[in-house]
Amino acid sequence: MTARVSIQAADFNVGDQVQALRLGDKRVGAVCTFTGTVRDRNDGLNVSSMELEHYPGMTEKAIEAMIDDALTRFDIFNARIVHRVGLLQPLDQVVLVAVTSAHRGESFRACEFLMDYLKTQAPFWKKEQTPNGARWVDARVADDAALAKWGIHAVNSEGLTAPSC
Numbered sequence: 646m647t648a649r650v651s652i653q654a655a656d657f658n659v660g661d662q663v664q665a666l667r668l669g670d671k672r673v674g675a676v677c678t679f680t681g682t683v684r685d686r687n688d689g690l691n692v693s694s695m696e697l698e699h700y701p702g703m704t705e706k707a708i709e710a711m712i713d714d715a716l717t718r719f720d721i722f723n724a725r726i727v728h729r730v731g732l733l734q735p736l737d738q739v740v741l742v743a744v745t746s747a748h749r750g751e752s753f754r755a756c757e758f759l760m761d762y763l764k765t766q767a768p769f770w771k772k773e774q775t776p777n778g779a780r781w782v783d784a785r786v787a788d789d790a791a792l793a794k795w796g797i798h799a800v801n802s803e804g805l806t807a808p809s810c
Contacts, residue, residue, distance in 0.1 A: 649724060650708045652699060654731040656738055666725045666743050673722060677752035679742045679760050685735035687782070690775040695782075697730045697739070698770045704728075711762045718795075719755040721746040726759065728769070761791040765799050 647665040651657075659680055667673050683695050712724045727741040742759045746752040771782040792799055 647725065649712050649726065650705045651725075651727045652701070652704055652708075652730055653727065654729060656729070657727045657741060659738075659741060659743075662725055662727060662741055663743055666723055666745055670722060670745065672747060673745045674747045675745065675749040675752045677744050677746075677749065677756040679740075679756050680738055681740040681760075683733045683735050683737045683739055687773060687775075690773075690777060692735060692773045692775055694732055694734055694774045695739075696732050696772045696774075697728075698772075699728075699730050700768055704768050707766065707768055708763070711759060711766065714762070715744070715755045715759050718758065719744075719746070720748075720751045721755045724755065724759060726763070728763070728767070730769070758795055761788070761795060762797070764788045765792045 647668070659678060663676055663678060667676060683692070685692055708726050708728070712726065715721065715724055722745045724745070725741070725743045729737070729739050733739055740760075740763065742756050742763070744752045744755045744759065746755070765788045772779055773782055789799055
């Protein structure tokens with residue numbers, strides 16, 4: 646069985662990741678995937694690059710706990726999350742969430758839940774390069790609201806401090 650969480654600088658192949666997740670599990674009738682890419686605009690400014698930082702070990706542990714939570718909430722078989730770190734360019738893949746289940750509905754819901762959880766609870770820090778210089782990306786009220794629909798209340802959009810450069 647392949648690892649459920651991978652934090653890496655290298656790009657990933659979605660097809661290879663899905664194949665590894667499904668390998669040998671004849672129960673799988675549905676696979677839902679979400680792939681996020683780096684945008685070239687954010688908050689009205691052009692973005693020329695994005696740098697992601699994390700705390701090795703702590704980040705993987707937090708994401709493993711998210712997957713464990715999804716396994717108790719939804720009728721799914723397995724999940725895989727790949728998240729890139731380091732310097733990324735617009736259109737680069739940054740995150741993959743893949744979920745297997747017997748039927749599509751549970752996979753869709755679990756995939757959305759995991760993505761909402763990742764956006765607010767995973768210990769990553771993003772720094773964008775814009776025409777106005779570098780800036781840390783703050784959490785958004787909308788991300789907290791997305792997580793709240795799952796009964797998890799977090800306040801990440803206020804009082805955050807980015808790591809120092």
